[in-house]
Amino acid sequence: MNKDKLTKILGEEPVSMSSVGGGCIADSQVISTRAGQKYFLKQGFSNGLFEKEAHGLEELARSNAIRVPKVMFSGEDFLILEHIESGIKRTDFFMEFGRRLALVHQQSAKGFGFFEDNFIGSTPQKNIVSGEEENNWPLFYWNKRILYQFRLAEKNGYADATLASLIAKLESVLEKILKESEEPPALLHGDLWGGNYMIDETGNPVLIDPAVYYGHREADLAMTKLFGGFSADLYRAYEEAYPLKPGASKREPAYLLYHVLNHLNLFGSSYYGQAIQLLRQLTKA
Incomplete structure (x- = not known):
């Protein structure tokens, strides 16, 4: 996804895009914006896979039982989620x-x-x-x-x-x-x-x-x-x-x-x- 399209979707300009691991199939990147926001972008398929993933995340979120990334934007060929920083396991x-x-x-x-x-x-x-x-x-x-x-x-x-x-x-x-x-x-x-x-x-x-x-x-x-x-x-x-x-x-x-x-x-x-x-x-x- 190019910078202009991302700017239109996010409503703010991305200043960096860093590739990260995204499972076995997706092309995933962390997007940082000029306003200091971070997002997690998944792309690489145009068959509706990411829209279905978004619906699944939203269903899990409705349970209020466990944290899932918040769906920010989704389309047929992309999914933009909140970026969650990785931490260290608690002892429990x-x-x-x-x-x-x-x-x-x-x-x-x-x-x-x-x-x-x-x-x-x-x-x-x-x-x-x-x-x-x-x-x-x-x-x-x-x-x-x-x-x-x-x-x-x-x-x-x-x-x-x-x-x-x-x-x-x-x-x-x-x-x-x-x-x-x-x-x-x-x-x-x-x-x-x-x-x-x-x-x-x-x-x-x-x-x-x-x-x-x-x-x-x-x-x-x-x-x-x-x-x-x-x-x-x-x-x-x-x-x-x-x-x-x-x-x-x-x-x-x-x-x-x-x-x-x-x-x-x-x-x-x-x-x-x-x-x-x-x-x-x-x-x-």
Whole structure:
């Protein structure tokens, strides 16, 4: 984005633009203005990804449970957020994070999904429900998460006979696996790995880069374990604030599978073996 366009959007002149890390997919910069304001600019896609991200941040902000960057301006090909300075973890950082995440998950809606489809990374994420999906979590999760990713894997050339056979077996047992965990839809970050939180200037947690929808809260917690980066204190504080139903650890592979399949589609066959391992664990094959 050029300086003139930024000046028009911000209503003040930028004096510097510094490139920074912005996750796996976005071109991100910190903008400083002549008036002394700082903003965080994300750009690099023109498919509405950033508008969807803005809506997700606004949904999380409405929970008043945890800090997220304030959306300042958004468009089809850009997102401008408040700039949050990075700080140092408080000694009780993960305990506080766990308590605040529990509060996020206590925000509910009338049904699963979201008012719009959005993205997880650069992959489309299907949230608009039809028929029974709104009130049937296993059906929603199968159709909108696992089956959708499998169809993408077929299209991308990663779905061999072994993967197809195990996916078919999973369809027959998924409802049984998930049935013990019926709960109202919970507000989810949707992509909660270690790169999608930061520490603000006061040492508190901030959620960034969401793939928001209303689903089962165990799905968010499972994602935190895919790559690590979260202390045991988070899970302990979460359980104290909002205990999970028995058997959550047995359901965890089902929720990890969605993200592993997504990584297979995004980054290639290095994730194939992990997907097969999870499927065999779930289907006992």
